[in-house]
Amino acid sequence: MISTTPLPFSTEQQAWYERACAKLDTRRLQKLLFELTGIHSPTGAAREASQFMADYLARAGLTASYRRMNDQTGNVVAERRGSGGGASLMLYSPIDTHLEGDETDQPWIGEPDYVDLKPKPRMDGDWVFGLGASNPKGMIATLTEVATALIEAGVPLKGDLIVAMADGGMPVDLAARDQAGMSAGVTHLLSRGVAPDFAIVMKPWNWVYHEEPGMGWFKLKVKGSLGYAGVPRGTPGFRSSVVPAAHVILELEQWLVDYAERNTSGVVKPHGWISGVRAGWPERPAFPSAVTEIFFDVRINPRTTPGEVKAQFAQFVADLRARHPDFDLDWEMYGSVPGGTTSPENWIVQSARRGWEHIEQRAHPTPDYLGGQTDGAALRRFGIPTARIGWPWPAAGSPEPLAEGLGGMGATYIPDLMPCAHKIMYAVIDTLTRTREEVGL
Template sequence: MEPTVRIPFSAQQQAWYEAACARLDAGRLKQLLFDLTNIHSPTGATRAASEFVAARLGAAGLRSAYKPMSERTGNVLAERRGSGGGATLLLYAPIDTHLEGDESDFPWAGPEQYADLRPEAKMVGDWVYGLGSSNPKAMVSTLVEIATALIEADVPIVGDLNVGFADGGMPVNIAARDNAGMSNGVFHLLNRGMAPDFAIIMKPWNWVYHEEPGMGWFRIDVKGTLGYAGVPRGLPAFRSSVVPAVTVIQKLEAWLIDYAERNTSGVVKPYGWIAGVRGGWPERPAFPSATTQIFLDVRINPRTTPAEVKSQFAAFIADLRAAHPDLDLDWEMYGSTPGGTTDASNWIIQSARRGWETIENAPYRDPDLLGGQTDGAALRRLGVPTARIGWPWPATGSPEPIAEGLGGMGATYVPDLMPCARKIMYAVIDTLTRSRGEMGL
């Protein structure tokens, strides 16, 4: 990795930065996070949470608005204008949660509804629990706190500060709610007046990323015939779809591992995972299903198009059929979003790295390879240079039992957020107290 470009703060900028950081209030952030987590906001139904945050930003001194997309959902866009002649910087995070927060989540999200899976907030010391309290609501709350502290410190910004939060940031598609998900909210904001020169998206992991993958959703239909539990095996009129699906799953898992290795470049390793298998009727176990469906998500490197990944998947299917001519199957790509990249030498990437180095007191180094997809990819694809900045995740040492694995992304240790807030504040001061020409605009 190339060394970070050194552009030291002036004495005045350093003073502004220190004053703004001094106004960052962990207690206020914790209370905001608790209050926001207590407002349920599943994908496609974020109106109450978005209106709450819009009001909070307005009270902090920004010109703030709720941007409806339907009766039940919408986005937030707030602005603090500078004196003029500077860049517009967007601080961004999604606001929707990945799960519904009700009985429909189970048993698929785990064996029981731990504190991090419930759509009600719980505070234990410096921990805040509840569905989405870590991702996305810790990000939303931290960015609100950064904007609030900047205003309270009375920093004379030249550029304009935008703060935006959108529905649809989760990699889901909720058909019952106008097909919400797949970055539909951030597209809505960008098509309706949000026009930043640079953006910072806050997301987990303590690195600065200049690029993120997209994703491709595939379904394989393994075919047989409708069967009956009372007939013997071997009859030519009856063929299982379930048993051959096992072969497909095993071959697919091996292919996904190889795919990730072959398509790794930059800081992106595009993992893929089998997400689920569906077939038959639980209430009719006497009748084996004529079709077993396999669903998977394959991440897409920014230097690989969804069409190229579709072609790679088609080649896998062709090889599978050649090796197992007895398999009867079909497939489709039913969802896709391309990845996005920003030149690593871009101002906002370098500024974010300077902030990282200031707080970590160490040179920036090669980050862990990234497979997580966010709205940052959409921002970059639509022409907004975007840096992704995060914090150590998942939090460790929880005093409350939480779900294994990803769970509800709902256990936040608030002190972990504060170093990230100071890193982002560095980039805010660095960017908004300069003229456009100083940043190459």
């Protein structure tokens, strides 16, 4: 059980906090979110959205720049320096969306005619819809509004406020776009001089988290022989790859369930899901494929290395072969990202919890287990103490029908974001109006 260390605001800090919160503008936040949602930013092609945000943050009073990675994309860094002697705090969000928003998404996304799957924004009262309108663009709009209100309130900062957004935050790996994804953007930022003392990542779920999982991508091959639909079963020399793959899938699904239970610790439960199966040619259904490939993503607890997960899966395959000696199996791990953790006693985690408790008016409970992977893991691996804080998700009560499941992560109810903005504002003032020594540096 993590406890929160009490540290009440001084009279001055309380006045600054109230003044800054009074400047938070829901309509301005909504307008920014609507405009940003209308700028399509699939992973590896976020240049226009990033340049838009760099311009917006400059107009808000920060020193802002667009950091090019290639002709198609780049990142955003904006800074408001304090008077000196304080810590630097980065408010961070990715900027790319997980879908392309065009015909290449089909038929894999299901029915495409949902407002949260389209890169065209729509407003309905307090709602904003469109691909990425919740994640990541609702987060970007909220963090930007916090920074804007802080500046308008004239809070005298000792430390430096950094607002940053990076491409490549989605768990994809796009070869056609310089291998975009898998935290490539934030890694680019952090290895080129963006070096805060602390970071806050805004992500869904109304808790404060001090750690996040990594992920491992695997491909499991079930091998047989090339066949022909005109031959009877039992023909010598023909072995189906597809039918044994069906058995393998069921056993793999159970292994993923057991793996998550076996590797749960801290606040992370590392789930895994089979994401795809590939075999044969749709235009040659008369010829059963000699290989069926099964793809899956399994999350990795910060206290477990990708190498250890690889060894656990190797043992599963060995056991599977022993039970089914007629199965011809091969596999590889083709993607790996370690998890990351920050001490729950670290200043920024404690400050974020104080902000959470101030708004919720209750002690922060043990949060639900976390399985979602974000750039926060990369920040922590770079040695930056990081707190993750969020808002209730998914939004309830939408006036528009939304895609089932994760969908387009594109439905935001603006009033849901405002308590999170107040919590983050608390941590910003708590951190940046003190000396480095006061925050443990």
